[in-house]
Amino acid sequence: MAGSIKTVGIIGAGQMGSGIAHVCALAGYDVLIHDQSAEQIEKALATVNGNMARQVSHGKLEEAQRVKGMSRIRPAMRMEDLSGVDLAIEAATEDETVKRKIFAQLCPNLNPEAILATNTSSISITRLAATTDRPERFIGIHFMNPVPVMHLVELIRGIATENITFETAREFVASLDKTITVSEDFPAFIVNRILLPMINEAIYVLYEGVGSVDAIDTAMKLGANHPMGPLQLADFIGLDTCLSIMQVLYDGLADSKYRPCPLLVKYVEAGWLGRKAGRGFYDYRGEHPVPTR
Template identity: 80%
Template structure:
């Protein structure tokens, strides 16, 4: 038995929120993209339009489909606009305090039967659920980046998540033409529990001088058949996000193998966060990315 979902609210018009809005509107859901910043919403809508236009060019959808999907998305800076939503997905930055604050603001506005989900990539669903007024109707729906391209969604139940909520989330994700993997509520779930220590190890390999940025990325691309080298991938994810996930693993599992590499910490302290800030393990300010070490 699952709940009927027609209207989806998305909190946070960043990279992830933008991608989630894209796939939800294509699947025929009415989407309200909520953010405090009007500029971020406008930038997000422009990105979605551009990404859909590219899908039209590649023959993945028709132009009428694009226009219809875009007409399903409304941007809003007014939290009251979430009142009619059946499902709200929080896609804010990977910071527990920020997420708790958001739940405190949006929960009083939501209708009692509305489901609430978080797109967290590493934080405890049980703990986040406890910060809401509806732990039974709360769960993790973790999309992969870039959302329109990546097929996987991790579903994570907290200790209080109800069966009805879980069934509804499964139906919802399937309707987006995504593949589900169910993970238990432990730090970083499945994908990042395996992926981030690999990236962290690649940074240690650089830190210890075993190989250069280029050598490490080439080795993993051609030696392990990875589509992108681990340092290139770290820049794509954002080094601040990589660091926060490693810290969640280190704090939550108390095992020294999850210790964030000091070089990763140094890059984040420098504000070199990867692609989004123009510099990380590569410098993106010129025509082609150049290794920074």
């Protein structure tokens, strides 16, 4: 384990937060998970338990490891409960206003020596760090979704991030058996800087009537050997998250090639956010997903 880190606090008990809790607990860290909603924390614990149970059934985990891993994760109902953590990871929605609000509430409750990390997939680490009381102890640790399955983590330092913070974070991520890639602090970093414009372009191809949902996804799965079509992947990520990242790219780089497709905007406005909402480019409400266009 990363020497100075024993306890990890996670703020945000959604898909990413529960995945981060899962891998941290199995790597031997004590984990405290916080969310505004107690119901969401319970849901996250059930998700982690279910995912670990699946790993046991597939022979990737021993039952004793599952039991021990689950025993390391505890709910933190209040921000004050995170006062003893060595590393706090913010894993809330991809909205800068929400993240800033969390840091404003969190920082007064943290140990002054604790490292503060964000799991943002696109927002400036330097800008987020500047809103906290510890920019030199602030870093981007961007896990990929689903966290227990994906091997990559992007590490992004802000302009003020000290070497000791970066090295501690690097050692921590390595202890989770993840592969690290280091990105400069540019909008959307490496993976999403490349991936999201591809997804956005696929939505333009749909918008312009070049191909149907099925045609586009089949073309990229069989023509480019992608495991999942770009529209299916967009639904998996969440169309609201895709739109947020494209807006960060468009605002941050001021290049028209990053303009979010109007059809993506329309789907988000309709509340068709993908798999989590039951509808996106596919309708998930029946037995099998059906294209919506």
